[in-house]
Amino acid sequence: MLLLQQHVETAATHPLAGTAAEWLWLVPVLPLLGFLINGALSVFGAARLGPDDPSGTHEAGHPGHASMEAGHGGAGHQEDHHTVTRHRFATITSIVGPSVLVVAFLLSAVIFWQFRNAGEIHAAFVQRYFTWVATGDLTIDAALMLDQLSLVMLLVVTGVGALIHIFSVGYMRDDPGYPRYFAYLNLFVFFMLLLVLGANYPVMFVGWEGVGLCSYLLIGFWFSDKANADAGKKAFIVNRIGDFGFLIAMFMLFANLGTLDFQQLRIAARELAPGGALVTAICLFLFLGCTGKSAQIPLYVWLPDAMAGPTPVSALIHAATMVTAGVYLIARSSFLFSLSPVASLTVAVVGALTAVFAATIGLKQWDIKKVLAYSTVSQLGYMFVGVGVGAYGAGIFHLVTHAFFKALLFLGSGSVIYALHRAYHETHSHDDAQDMRNMGGLRRYMPITFVLMWIATLAIAGVPPFAGFFSKDEILGAVFARARESTLADASWLGIPGSFVLYACYVIGLAAALMTAVYMTRMMIYTFHGPNRTGEKERDHLAEAPWVMTGPLVALGILSAIGGWLNLPEFLALGPVGSLEHWLEPVVGEATLRITHGHPVEIAHSVEYALVGAAVAISAIGIWIAFSRLKPEALVPKTRAKPEEGFERVLEHKYYVDEAYDAVIVRPTYATSRNLLWRGIDVGLIDGLMVNGSAWFARGFGWLGSALQSGQVGTYAWVLVLGVLAIVGAVTIR
């Protein structure tokens, strides 16, 4: 704390000097404090539990539970709320956990207010606290940076984070690991804030790794079930592949530009050759990091499995904040990506392919959280299309609105799972509380969740005037405009003309939008409409969640409905036009203009209306398809469902990508590790030749020496004489 307060070098002339922005360090420190308190409570509480451990009494209280759990199988399946034994420190945790986030959000809001009132700010506000690393030419400061981009992320992380923390109080209160849960959640927010506030790549990387750690800890929160622990490991290991790319990119940046500080790099990058191999390589390695963290092809496979964690975790980490870190990284590195049309086109293509690929899988999932997981992958693809084509503002805009409506969708699904789980708990049933085939007709029992989920669904489907319409339209419009005229359109990607690639991205984006509308409406129909399939006994116990859970839902619902006002398009000027775009201009404006030949893109209003009309029509068609083709009456609960046939089966099994990865990568790796690395190198070479071999050598040599020591003086005398004769002979003969 003392170190943090030593402002070694504060830009005293910066307009923000002396304002609340000086307290920027407190924003990440607050969640860290929450982590320490909750972590202490967790450790202290666990040490006292002993034989009265609630998880032990739970097993005794519900005989046969374990066997039922094993029978469910399948990665990603879990039951929330295993016990009703409340942790002894639950009350303190309920106060500490969310309040640190609320205070952090209020502080961020005050900083935002000061920032706005300080007029046009072009330079970032950097606070250096201490020198973290100083070796040779490399100096890394522990420094936080506040600019327009990090401020947007700051507000999203603390704001949405605070709402999800409050929701968690209701959702997780009865879990025996309650303080541990909040400790991890607080720690996650701390690292996420470090990620978005870091003033250089290494500080950002610490946050990047930290959120990965917390993601691992929270996916495997109910680690006693092996499937959950495996899902956590999968997320961690897949992310390592991406982090390798991030590290290589950092090394290349330092080797060629001599610094890792964002502000210095922005200036140094101007010396790089546009479209050169070096900047392209750096950008592609950075993007490899993004594909890991933000779940893009080919490293998206961990995110659907990550649904094994508690539902608020899915909302916070695996939808609203952490998985968008890749988008933030590209926006933050826009000064590099705008120099490399090839890398930018790669980002856009991978994003578009991921968007449509994940959307098709989402069409056929039965687990409500899996639908949302693939939807998240798909929407992240959209964001990458946005930042890929150089529409950094549009990408960040979609990031913000997506944080609103996807957090709402996840929390809403959490509310549904909570209700079903409670009903199953009352009736001692062990059905799957997340399978949509076991739901149906919930609108009669959970009206608030029902209405709010529809708002979010309309938002993600791109129906005006909800938030997703504006952001998605902005991205698609940007792709279309840049396909006509930009450095990307002039470049070629794998021999294909850039403009053709971008038009293809646009069409793929429209197709993904259609499928988004279909699968989201499908989810709503199966969950809330049609007849109820929960069973007679359970039906009586279905009820709306308590206010502590519905409250955050309402707040997110309002944000999902009006979030589009952040960045209204010109043709729909219901308020200030393009606020967010204008706001981000000091950070990404230079890069955006570089891609569009130095002047803002102009599309004729008639074309623009046609594009918007097409997008809205596609959303409407998608919703109409879902309503006309799906028959919730024909659905049967999971246990009596027939297996799927044909292509639907391929979709239900996610194109067998997990199986393919298993066969192509995981199994060969296992086989290599076992046969070559373990049995060959470790047991054979290291243990056999090196360790035991040196022992055998010493033993053999010793045996020889011991044989010489016969104890017979005569023998010694013979050896002596022969030695003397040999020496004399050698000396005389020469």
Add this chain to the structure above:
Amino acid sequence: MLAESLFFSAVLFVIGVVGVLTRRNAIIIFMCVELMLNAVNLAFVAFAQVYGVAGQVFVFFVMTVAAAEAAVGLAIIIALFRHKQTVNLQQINLLKG
């Protein structure tokens, strides 16, 4: 005269060496060692005729050391005999590795 003396000394020395190598009785080996010492003494004396008196001085040193050595060596042999009831060196291999 020198050549004859050196030849005689060499013959005596070789006899000592062969005795040390072939005999098993510790006392005989000990006497052979003495023989080798005296062969060397003879060589010293012979060389002293040519190179000066230093050789003869060395002979006295050697004789002194040989006397001391004889005392210690015989004492060891007696102690060994008391312990093993034999002076046959083939039956004494306490330092076998």
